[in-house]
Amino acid sequence: MIEGRINLYSDTQSRPTLAMKQAMLDAAVGDEQKALDPTTNQLCEYVADLLGKEAAVFLPSGTMCNEIAIMVHCRPGDEIYGHVDSHILKFEGGGPAAFAGANIFPLQGERGIYSAETLEEAIRSPNRYAPTSRLVVVEQTANFGGGTIWSPDEIKAVTDVARKHGLTTHMDGARLMNAVVASGVSAKVYGQYFDSAWIDLSKGLGCPIGGVLAGSQAFIDEAWKWKQRMGGALRQSGMLAAAGLYAFEHHLEKLAQDHANAQRLGELMGQHPNVKMMTDTIETNIVLVEIGATGLSAFAVRDRLEEQGINIGAFSPTVMRAITHLDVDSEMVEEAGSSFVNTINEMMEGKN
Secondary structure, rough: OOOOOEOOOHHHHHOOHHHHHHHHOOOOOOOOOOOOOHHHHHHHHHHHHHHHHOOOEEEOOOOOOHHHHHHHOOOOOOEEEEOOOOHHHOOOOHHHHHHHHHHEEEEOOOHHOOHHHHHHHHHHHHHHHHHEEEEEEEEEEEEHHHOOOOOOOHHHHHEEEEEEEEOEEHHHHHHHHHHHHOOOOOOHHOOOOOOOOEEEEEOOOOOOOOOOEEEEEHHHHHHHHHHHHHOOOOOOOOOHHHHHHHHHHOOOOHHHHHHHHHHHHHHHHHOOOOOEEEEOOOOOOOOEEEHHHHHHHHHHHHHHHHHOOOOHHHHHOOOEEEEEEOOOOOHHHHHHHHHHHHHHHHHHHHHH
């Protein structure tokens, strides 16, 4: 990918602001491994309280948050239940199998959300021939559901099923704060249903790196062992943690503008008669469109837009995804939406 002027490939493309960089420079630091980094300690305490958990640990990436949580909860041969389009299944390099020796049972469901009934039907009865059912994972928001928000009722229903069967629960909170801002439901309300949960710092919050994983003190003690084993233990991590503290103070309210921008972008992209919006509404900052009726390859459209300095992702021959974030303003949205429609028209005319 050649980065363009308007990068809608993902909210991971957001960059730290000058004020955030200054906060990083000013951070008090110490040895994180000895619990002597005051800024990292402050961030972990903040996120633990935000999610209603006893403790938390700062990690270099969201994928590491998921994988460490899975390794704490699961043993080789265990089975994890998650949506068929979930990040742990599609975008973590087979990590659950490679690191924990765990199998993922893919659950179907509209907009990235599976039902309590679907989970109930999938859970295996204990027997010597089958994997051991162990963990239920919910991704908030559902990335490839189009940024869909799991409601507290939907979460309670599936976690009630999990508890009934003695399973543990984990929330992939990569875009949890988008859900919080859009729904008005607190992170603590969402977090209460899970044994472990994490928040990403490097997406909509605009930090250069990191996620914070939270749970019981016993869970975090075990997570620290895996952090050490995997080379994720840091030293003066306060310079990175300071970015997270700055983002929680200054960037949360900006997520609402990202959501408004995504809705406008969806309106513009959906104006083309051969482009189908893949969700009835755009709830947060993700726009998914299906362009099969154009007769064009999504990859070819992506490349043509890239030539114009606009980055929009292609995730199948017919599906494209755009994500708004801090570095994309309303004027950029107008340009990107218009260019998308014009490019589709030009490419369709060129085929005739």
